[in-house]
């Protein structure tokens with residue numbers, strides 16, 4: 001067997017990677033973030049940290065796309081002024 005022949009024996013794996021933003025969260029999220037616009041200082045830290053790119057910034061205000069938010073709470077933990085509250089889903 002040549003040095004590379006074993007590579008042919010490896011199982012096939014997908015060659016394309018899909019972004020998480022292509023998959024809607026569905027109904028399994030147990031908590032959701034709520035932005036208090038009165039407390040928000042628009043630092044955009046939550047926008048940077050959201051692993052699902054679910055926080056939208058239009059240049060004036062922030063919003064959360066709950067179709068893709070997983071309720072992980074990172075935005076809540078990173079907000080420096082506690083402007084994001086996590087509330088139970090449903």
Ligand code: SF4
Nearest residue numbers: 050069070072073075
């Ligand atoms: S809870 Fe997680 S996924 Fe949802 S907006 Fe905050 S950081 Fe993004």
Ligand code: SF4
Nearest residue numbers: 040041043044046079
């Ligand atoms: S991290 Fe907090 S203060 Fe900063 S933009 Fe997000 S909600 Fe507003």
